[in-house]
Amino acid sequence: MIKKELIESIVLPKLQEEDLFWVDINISATNNISIIIDGDKGAGIDSCIAISRLVESNLNRDEEDFELEVASAGVGQPLKITRQFVKNIGREVEVVRKNGEKLKGTLTAASPDSFSVKFSKKVPIEGRKAKQTIEEEVILAYGDAKTVKVVVSFK
Missing domain, CATH: 2.30.30.100 (SH3 type barrels.)
Incomplete structure (x- = not known):
């Protein structure tokens, strides 16, 4: 199973570089990875794509298969951090x-x-x-x- 700490270590430098932060990272038992990001000025689709590509390039599907979803904190979602x-x-x-x-x-x-x-x-x-x-x-x-x-x- 992919560890949350690994995902955090992959995405944190990129998030800091773009003045973004992660709101939530969930990894299910079947390696469904869900990353919710936000920023002081919001997080756009380009940021979501960049984070998704970064995670994809740092994980090896041959070793451990996974499903990945990266999204920005949406309207109507509860504040978490x-x-x-x-x-x-x-x-x-x-x-x-x-x-x-x-x-x-x-x-x-x-x-x-x-x-x-x-x-x-x-x-x-x-x-x-x-x-x-x-x-x-x-x-x-x-x-x-x-x-x-x-x-x-x-x-």
């Missing part, structure tokens, strides 16, 4: 917490341990039926979030 969170600061995100609670707001900060989301919520005004909207910012550890996705708006 800190660098993706940093890249998307200021954008609207939907967070699903491990307890099932959903938050929708603006990603305001990201650090190696946590991220912050500012969101609006309606709270009742004491003594009245009316509600007022308040803004609240919550800091979440990455482990507290089940998924975090950028909200795509077509406005």
Whole structure:
């Protein structure tokens, strides 16, 4: 079986050269290799092709057969690593917490341990039926979030 560390060692120098980063590398028991890449300015098809060719040229199909897929992190896919969170600061995100609670707001900060989301919520005004909207910012550890996705708006 092809090892993840081998794939990382092959692609990392090229990714750094092109100011890209890997989001996920998965290798199944049948050597189906899936590499998801991204960059601070996105990752285009040319970058995916270059990484694919690099991996193909460094692995020997005669020794160990494999299937290879290289893709850029797409719209609607969850954010997985800190660098993706940093890249998307200021954008609207939907967070699903491990307890099932959903938050929708603006990603305001990201650090190696946590991220912050500012969101609006309606709270009742004491003594009245009316509600007022308040803004609240919550800091979440990455482990507290089940998924975090950028909200795509077509406005």
